[in-house]
Amino acid sequence: MTVKYPIYLVDDDESVRRSVGFMLKTSGLTVRSFESGTAFLKEAGSLDPGCALLDIQMSEIDGLEVQAELRDRGIAFPVVVMTGHGDVEIAVKAMKGGAIDFIEKPFAKETLLDAIAEAFDQLERSGQKSKRRKEAELLVNALTPREHDVLVGLTKGYPNKTIGYDLDISPRTVEIHRANAMKKLDVYNLSDLLRIAFAAGIGEDRDTKTPAKRPDPQ
Structure with missing residues (x-):
């Protein structure tokens, strides 16, 4: 003890x-x-x-x-x-x-x-x-609102295309926001990015089942 x-x-x-x-x-x-x-x-x-x-x-x-x-x-x-x-x-x-x-x-x-x-x-x-959690929240708070939105989409398991459709931006723009978020959080792969996101409480209400299919942008 x-x-x-x-x-x-x-x-x-x-x-x-x-x-x-x-x-x-x-x-x-x-x-x-x-x-x-x-x-x-x-x-x-x-x-x-x-x-x-x-x-x-x-x-x-x-x-x-x-x-x-x-x-x-x-x-x-x-x-x-x-x-x-x-x-x-x-x-x-x-x-x-x-x-x-x-x-x-x-x-x-x-x-x-x-x-x-x-x-x-x-x-x-x-x-x-x-x-x-507090340390992760401090890191995530450095993100812009749009970078945060992209991170939320990633915690749901959505691909760039679907995240872009939801946010009304192009998949390329999603990729840029994702890259910027990774740079700010000083990580080099998606798993480390998600680890910080989940530690900060992002995606806590995510469904444990496979995400429902979203409409694909044309």
Whole structure:
């Protein structure tokens, strides 16, 4: 666990908050405790990226509801759920909802730390992906609107002829815009050009199927 993020411990049982919090803090981790899912959700949007350690069975709203609300708000905290004996079926639902792991109470310190380490790995990968996207967006922002339009067409798998038809320009002009875009992005082949485009989020809504046939210019 080289990179450490905060852990948001959410449990309505004060004794659990104390014991689990102590376990984590003595392992050198930063912990912030919340007495309910409602209290956590009130602040979740302003919290730094971290791991949400949720109890499944809570009053007011349970761990599954907290997990679903985080997902609906687009808050990408990896979730580890804590379950009591016999809550395995509910824990499986949490896993299907995207939870990293579930641990049954009472659990060993090593079991908890292993789950936290996996959550930290996900946060690290997510952070690197976010960094790559920002870098790609900066590069793509240097393109002219027309070069950007051509790039969008390329991410859809369209040939120059079809892109030209859509943009009401000649295939030769498409080729010029494509060459200019490659020069600005400092790439020498189409695959590298598309890699930057996709990293920047261009073409994210593209259909994974073969593109429908477009009218061919006469």
